[in-house]
Amino acid sequence: MRVPFLRMKEIGKRFPGVQALQDVTFDAFQGEAIALLGANGAGKSTLMNVLGGIISPDEGVIQINGKTINIKTPKDASEIGIAFVHQEMALLPTMTVMDNMFISDYPVSMKIKINRAIMRKQCSEVLDLLGCRISPENYIRDLGTGDRQMVEIGRALLGQNKIFIFDEPTSSLSKREKLNLVRVIQKLKDEGMTVIYITHFLNEVYEICERVSVLRSGQVVGGGTIEEVQMINLVRLMVGEVKIEDRGTERITSVDNPIMEVSSLTRKGVYKDINFTLHKGEILGFWGLLGSGRTEVARGVVGLDPVDSVKMKISKNGELQPATPDTVRRQIGMVTEERRVDGLFLPMSVKRNMSMANLNNLIKKNSSVIDKSKENLLCDEFVDRLNIQISDKEQIVETLSGGNQQKVILGRWLEVNPSILIMDEPTRGLDVSAKAEIARIIVRIAKEGTSIILISSEIDEMMSLCDRFLVFNKGKIIADLAYGVSEDKLVGLAAGADEVIQEGDNE
């Protein structure tokens, strides 16, 4: 057995309310690219942030050539020769391309003056290598996202790095830019460098990498050389096999009771010409990999992000009528993807969090004062119905477990009782029992007549809950499939390999 160049050994990291990494051991060799795969929130970025010195782990060590090293800051990491191309670009819009590349380590002459000639030369070399046609003097704010990504990649190629981490580098690249990147990675491997490649596009794994490692819920669930694992198996490893309550075959198939109709929804560069109809009491699954447009479309529908065009009709007294922003606000609830970021008011109480969407109904008649008894009553009711485990309703939301936090958000919307509820990854980061509980709640509210749009990265969850699936790929809906479709077909469509899609269509 070869000794790995890089070994991250038994890494553990806990964030409040969630075990982000647990006993993760990750090896990488020189002259090879290893793909790090996993669904949303599986812990890939956390693991790489540990390697990049951005997060310090609670447990575990990092070894290079068998020697334990200390990485406390991003600077430590870069001194060891670890270059990190972040998914979220770390760019300075008001500065030039070459400033962005050299900002933390300028070449200077006479100890003080920045040597622009050297910068320009090295910068041009790297840009040429990447086949990038921008000038080192261009300002970042004037560049498109593809070029920005190339600058980010270019920065990693400068200097004497030995380990290259690419975190979803191709999400905003054109085909030509992608080919250039593949070529550059090949060159790095030929020079004996270690490449760690994070992606959601599985065909890229086969194009670029020699080995894979799959994370799920903060643990390593599989891996090996790409010859050993097949694409379908990879997706299965990523999305998991956790069995949760199944609705059985008792699904809604009626199409005569539309509650919302969305047509020609477009946001330039993100998604284009999205059309779909949602029916009463239906659980409609938005299925696709991260970046396929599923979350973006959901956010566009409720107006969380700006859209370029949309026609929307929402049912009123049984008839579809053009929706105004006001109807959208009143009829649609949204459980956002990142509950801690844009879902909860963390330092506030359970009660306040639950009342927040319903304030208009909580105020006393003819005044603007909140009716405390009504607020308490409603809060108690939903704490009870959703079985939220709290000491009392004044408890601060931040101190709750992930599952209970999610239930607080659900309770908030159920108080309002919207006719449509969009849920983006409602069970992400929860343990198995909490997942099952949330799933039960989803089924129950659908049964009570609320229409639900469900987004989840876990195929089993989708299979067991949804009446219908819209499959997203590259900002488009590529399939509209009723319950009964095979899991393999859904997985294949989402994997994004063109061949797989065609196979599916031929069936």
Add this chain to the structure above:
Amino acid sequence: MNKVIAGKLDIKGFLFKYGFLVIMAGVVIFFSLSAPHFLSFTNFNSLIHAAAPLLVIAAGMAFIVFTGKLDISLGSIAYLSTCIGAVLMKNHGFPPSVSFVVVLLFGALLGAVNGFIVVFLKVNPLITTLGTLTAFRGIGLILTQSYEIRMPEIVRAFGTSRIGGVFMDVWLALFLLIVLNFIHRHTAFGKQVMALGNGEDVCRRLGIRVNLVMFTTFILAGFLSSIGGIMSMAQIGESTTFLGKGMEFTAVAAIVLGGISLFGGEGRILPGVLIGVLTLELIRNGLNHLGANPYLYEFVNGGIIFIAMSADALKARLRGQVILVADEDT
């Protein structure tokens, strides 16, 4: 259709880049036409002389603003540090040279106090410097018991002597601007100051020592304020309780007029600070020549601050649109 958009963008781009020059030219033309003695070497010489302290303090403010923050205590730093020098000269018989070194050290020290509170105690910079704005001036008033302290002859001479017909402090201010412009444009520190204005989290991820750069910037601004304070004290010939009062706000107005964005990361020391300060001073001087009510200047000044900042905000918004259009084309 595309061409029309491109044409519009060009006008926008021109205004982005040269808008402040257009304003200054407009001010010069207006007063030249309406005030008879406005356009003369003597007037411009005394005008830039009066502006010299503000030039230096505004340059210090510019560095803070490049990082996306504000320091509204700079006028009080100018006051307190010079008070200490004045007291040393008057009550303790220190020679002016030694006293001024102490003044400069105190300028840096007071800047460091601001920096410490902002960087290490993580207090919002506006709140911090709002506090030190009052506190520093208070200490100065206690030290001097709010008396005016007359300067020795040699200091007064520095305030009024000329080289080549131009006042000495003007030369000093211009020299400092050139040095600061060099630091800003050609050193790693200057670049990292600009980087900070793009967001501290990004800078941290890029391995920039955010705290160190920020702290140094506050020290630099305090140091420059004490130089501005010395210039101002030498011009007046005494340490007065009004020294530096309100100067921080005038400095902010000046740098915004000079095309430096309050959002950070945008703008230049030269010609930005020079043009901004001169524009304000031209207006003040011009209004004087017109025999306008002196309080009118306060009003005009306030109006200019407001307009310049609205323009700054508008610019930031339009810039977003410009990028969107560029994206579409690709």
